[in-house]
Amino acid sequence: MGVKLLLDKAHIEGIRYFDVYRKNGGYTSVEKALKMTPEAIVEDVKKSGLRGRGGAGFPTGLKWSFIAKPEGIPRHLVCNADESEPGTFKDRYLMEFIPHLLIEGLIVSSYALGSNATYIYIRGEYAWIPDILEQAISEAKANGFLGKNILGSGFDCEIYVQRGAGAYICGEETALIESLEGKRGNPRIKPPFPALKGVWDRPTVVNNVETLCAVVPIINMGGEEYAKIGVGRSTGTKLISACGNINKPGVYEIDMTISVEEFIYSDEYCGGIANGKRLKACIPGGSSVPILPANLLLKTAKGETRYMNYESLSDGGFATGSMMGSGGFIVYDEDQCIVKNTYTFARFYRHESCGQCSPCREGTLWMDKILKNIETGKGKMSDIDLLWDVQRKIEGNTICPLGDAAAWPVAAAIRHFRDEFEWHVLNPEECLKRNYGLAHYADAREVVA
Amino acid sequence: MKFSEEKLKKVDDIIARYPEGRQKSALLPVLHLAQEQFGWLSVETMDYVASLLKLEPIEVYEVATFYSMYNLKPVGKYMFEVCQTGPCMIKGSDDIIAYIGQKLGIKPGETTADGLFTLKTVECLGACGYAPMMQLGKFYKEHLTKEKVDAIIDECRKSTAMNN
Ligand SMILES: Cc1cc2nc3c(=O)[nH]c(=O)nc-3n(C[C@H](O)[C@H](O)[C@H](O)COP(=O)(O)O)c2cc1C
Ligand code: SF4
Ligand code: FES
Numbered sequence: 001m002g003v004k005l006l007l008d009k010a011h012i013e014g015i016r017y018f019d020v021y022r023k024n025g026g027y028t029s030v031e032k033a034l035k036m037t038p039e040a041i042v043e044d045v046k047k048s049g050l051r052g053r054g055g056a057g058f059p060t061g062l063k064w065s066f067i068a069k070p071e072g073i074p075r076h077l078v079c080n081a082d083e084s085e086p087g088t089f090k091d092r093y094l095m096e097f098i099p100h101l102l103i104e105g106l107i108v109s110s111y112a113l114g115s116n117a118t119y120i121y122i123r124g125e126y127a128w129i130p131d132i133l134e135q136a137i138s139e140a141k142a143n144g145f146l147g148k149n150i151l152g153s154g155f156d157c158e159i160y161v162q163r164g165a166g167a168y169i170c171g172e173e174t175a176l177i178e179s180l181e182g183k184r185g186n187p188r189i190k191p192p193f194p195a196l197k198g199v200w201d202r203p204t205v206v207n208n209v210e211t212l213c214a215v216v217p218i219i220n221m222g223g224e225e226y227a228k229i230g231v232g233r234s235t236g237t238k239l240i241s242a243c244g245n246i247n248k249p250g251v252y253e254i255d256m257t258i259s260v261e262e263f264i265y266s267d268e269y270c271g272g273i274a275n276g277k278r279l280k281a282c283i284p285g286g287s288s289v290p291i292l293p294a295n296l297l298l299k300t301a302k303g304e305t306r307y308m309n310y311e312s313l314s315d316g317g318f319a320t321g322s323m324m325g326s327g328g329f330i331v332y333d334e335d336q337c338i339v340k341n342t343y344t345f346a347r348f349y350r351h352e353s354c355g356q357c358s359p360c361r362e363g364t365l366w367m368d369k370i371l372k373n374i375e376t377g378k379g380k381m382s383d384i385d386l387l388w389d390v391q392r393k394i395e396g397n398t399i400c401p402l403g404d405a406a407a408w409p410v411a412a413a414i415r416h417f418r419d420e421f422e423w424h425v426l427n428p429e430e431c432l433k434r435n436y437g438l439a440h441y442a443d444a445r446e447v448v449a
Numbered sequence: 450m451k452f453s454e455e456k457l458k459k460v461d462d463i464i465a466r467y468p469e470g471r472q473k474s475a476l477l478p479v480l481h482l483a484q485e486q487f488g489w490l491s492v493e494t495m496d497y498v499a500s501l502l503k504l505e506p507i508e509v510y511e512v513a514t515f516y517s518m519y520n521l522k523p524v525g526k527y528m529f530e531v532c533q534t535g536p537c538m539i540k541g542s543d544d545i546i547a548y549i550g551q552k553l554g555i556k557p558g559e560t561t562a563d564g565l566f567t568l569k570t571v572e573c574l575g576a577c578g579y580a581p582m583m584q585l586g587k588f589y590k591e592h593l594t595k596e597k598v599d600a601i602i603d604e605c606r607k608s609t610a611m612n613n
Contacts (some may be wrong), residue, residue, distance in 0.1 A: 241577070345534070
């Protein structure tokens, strides 16, 4: 069993309620933090090596140290609970089952950043979760951990829950800020960065749910101890939400030293490929990161074991690697059609583009159309090159990274599974009835063994 | 066109979460309240929300049209929002969508003649490990099978009959 820092108490009956949570060691990080200076907390988080768990992996302590502190202007912490990247459902798990862990992390982080009014922006479809969070907030308040003069420290803090209304783009931090201001979720042009001018033009830090939960063990054990868990620049533990053709889909906490092979095949985690099928491909970090065929997933291009951490998953760059992303781990067995899967993602990004930049607005529309044609047997060989060309013209040419996020999955699918696209074009009738079938890149495990 | 007293109180509580003069921030939550009460957002409803929050009506229309959860036309009493993105697709969401459509005699985007059911396809709802799935009102229905869909439809019909 690996180290568990976030989900160690998740199985305890009634952990959703304050009394049970508190009895099991909850809220000690608040007691400890309020005796420290905010600067010392930021230092501790820096030492922990914690990297943002929302997808980009930016060092959290460093991000916190950037927040501007102009005289007389309030600052805000905003928790990003928009979780909408296909394959990702870990934040939901945290909020639904151990809401007090997030509230605890938010109190400590709000103190470190000087936020007296902190907001949780949660995707609107998670409609039952705000009740759970608000219950936890009122319990924390009744016990003196929130509200005025917390534990007699002189620090005041309120936490509010705000629901979104169905827009993936509102997970992007500046779009989230716009949405919190009651506007359309159009990302802002940076600079200015939120650390200087965020919500209501005030200095703002936006952090992911899991990032803020991780602050609790960091304060409890100290940043240096936390940094000893994991490997290299992948410190601490990471939640992985695993789905697709595996025996045990679900949310797992890993210390980032295990191999991808162990994660997929061991009974402690995914429990192997379902129905006795063979592994074909995997998207290890949510729909935006490159898909990898089985042989490049379990071993890097150099033939070394691939591990479940930031560095190892991106080993080989986009040519032969992928990314940790949000930790949305999607597994495909030998029967799955990569073209169809890529088409559903293209449709997703077309639907979610906010429409501000033409490369993203038009490009996602084109990719959706072309992929639909190929998938339904109406594609031409030249469409594959056209698709490649369109995705290249989006990447790097937009206001926010949604454009890249839409381009990368298409690029990786063509890069690694071009023969499958060609087969669709050459077999327009057959491709409606069956998938490409087992490809040469599948089944790496047996080749490896 | 007016909110219940209870909802008006809620609107005040929501506005109080933001700094002075920033009541526009309450727009998304208040539109959710409006949809809860009226089922969908008519122009009249949006104008009412604008007056409550002291906004121009256009500011409300802009937002209501941007976010996919706001219904700009009437929908059935029960809306089946079935996810069709990759992870759900590989677990058979296409079959579930086709099955519901066939059973209710409607296509995605349509409502049954009795106004009871609407079928809608949506993108990833953050339940990929419990696929295939759909949203029904405030909650998710996960690990869907044809039998489970049958049971859900029966239950909706029963609870409507009981309340009539
Ligand atoms: C299109 C897009 C969608 C995003 N969606 C999310 C999301 O749902 N949740 C999240 O935490 N971060 C999301 N992000 C990343 C945020 O912009 C931001 O980097 C993150 O909230 C920072 O928190 P962290 O440093 O704790 O990870 C998204 C980014 C982009 C470009
Ligand atoms: S890249 Fe796409 S989503 Fe991002 S701002 Fe431009 S149009 Fe909007
Ligand atoms: S793909 Fe259906 S819930 Fe994520």
